[in-house]
Amino acid sequence: MDPSGRQKLAAALFRRYEGNPILTAERWPYPINSVFNPGAIRFNDEVLLLNRVEDLRGASHLTCARSKNGLTDWIIDEAPTMKADPGNKEEQWGLEDPRIVWLEEQRQFAITYVSFSEGGPIVSLAITRNFKTFARMGGLLPPEDKDACLFPRRFNGRFALIHRPIVRGEAHIWMSLSPDLKHWGDNRVLLKTRSGYWDGARVGLACQPIELPEGWLLIYHGVRVTTGSHLYRTGMALLDKNEPWRVLRRSEEWVLGPKEPYERVGDVNDVTFVTGAVIMPDNKLYLYYGAADDKVAVAIADVDRVREYIMACPEVAT
Numbered sequence: 001m002d003p004s005g006r007q008k009l010a011a012a013l014f015r016r017y018e019g020n021p022i023l024t025a026e027r028w029p030y031p032i033n034s035v036f037n038p039g040a041i042r043f044n045d046e047v048l049l050l051n052r053v054e055d056l057r058g059a060s061h062l063t064c065a066r067s068k069n070g071l072t073d074w075i076i077d078e079a080p081t082m083k084a085d086p087g088n089k090e091e092q093w094g095l096e097d098p099r100i101v102w103l104e105e106q107r108q109f110a111i112t113y114v115s116f117s118e119g120g121p122i123v124s125l126a127i128t129r130n131f132k133t134f135a136r137m138g139g140l141l142p143p144e145d146k147d148a149c150l151f152p153r154r155f156n157g158r159f160a161l162i163h164r165p166i167v168r169g170e171a172h173i174w175m176s177l178s179p180d181l182k183h184w185g186d187n188r189v190l191l192k193t194r195s196g197y198w199d200g201a202r203v204g205l206a207c208q209p210i211e212l213p214e215g216w217l218l219i220y221h222g223v224r225v226t227t228g229s230h231l232y233r234t235g236m237a238l239l240d241k242n243e244p245w246r247v248l249r250r251s252e253e254w255v256l257g258p259k260e261p262y263e264r265v266g267d268v269n270d271v272t273f274v275t276g277a278v279i280m281p282d283n284k285l286y287l288y289y290g291a292a293d294d295k296v297a298v299a300i301a302d303v304d305r306v307r308e309y310i311m312a313c314p315e316v317a318t
């Protein structure tokens, strides 16, 4: 496929749900400032969003919302589902940006979220079966680290974590491996920022990795810094199925970026920040994202079109 054919496919890949935004502070069961950046998973035949909710002091906690069709009739927990523990220095300034994955071996859900510790943001892990009680497993790696998710299973005996530490001021996506979800090593850069591109300033994982016949679809955010704002957009890469530390392909262009008024204007303007994905029974990919850091929206793509698109993206030299 020539680049202009591919760019056409990229521009038409996602359709925004016409009822966006789907969750807002105005329609929340208790007083809050904003709701955004939700983890998403299918649970008991529903779509479950674990939302980042910013309270009226400016600290975040996590609250569940559930819907049968993933679009309307959301049932929202009446009180915070997972709150920061005030006695725990790891969580001093709240909990943010969860990603959810089903761990096949443990038969439980793993939630990787950002804890705001004394020393800066760190990636923490919690395990749950029911999204009511959560076993906290603590911080995984030193600050400053964000945008993390596990894969559903081990590779060559080890769990793999995608995350985004800041190293020498640079914000690339990394992968680390662990035999036990506690001791992490073999840290390596997975995907770098591309200077001059839309993802030149920062990159970070978006939602949980998605398994396709071709490999793991890595959806990520990229940032361009302009005189007016930080533009947060979404791109894709393809990782090897058995050795996900090998990047096979990467999109040149973004597939979702701030365009609609609810994405352009909010607490932080010009942000589309994807954190959750589900594949629905009709083979549609629903991407859930924070819009302008104060509401939740959803964009929908056909999984077969996504596969066609990522296979049309340039191969990455390894």
Ligand code: BMA
Binding pocket: 037, 096, 097, 232, 268, 271, 273, 290, 293
């Ligand atoms: C990132 C994170 C996200 C936020 C985004 C845009 O660094 O802090 O929580 O949505 O910036 O402001």
